[in-house]
Amino acid sequence: MSEQWEEQVDEFEAVADNGVHYRIQEWVGMIDLTEAGSEVKRSGKSGSKRYCTSAGLACNRIDDQTFEIVALGLNVGRVAASS
Secondary structure, eight states, X not given: OOOEEEEEEEEEEEEETTSOEEEEXXXXXXXXXXXXTOSXXXXXXXXXXXXXXXXXXXXXXXXXXXXXXXXXXXXXEEOOOOO
């Protein structure tokens, strides 16, 4: 039986039209592909992605720059990373 887990692969700031800032996290589902009895530890294959706020509110990805915080019915835009 294969093991499954999630890994956080990204976190970024997003802002709503009203100026409120949120932290959006990107998680990817992983599936263990390690064969039984193998010496290799946890060889994973990535699967589906999900997005949520740092407070755990589910988000829908509209495009690369826009996300909807579902529980709030609020669209937020990714803030460009400053260099």
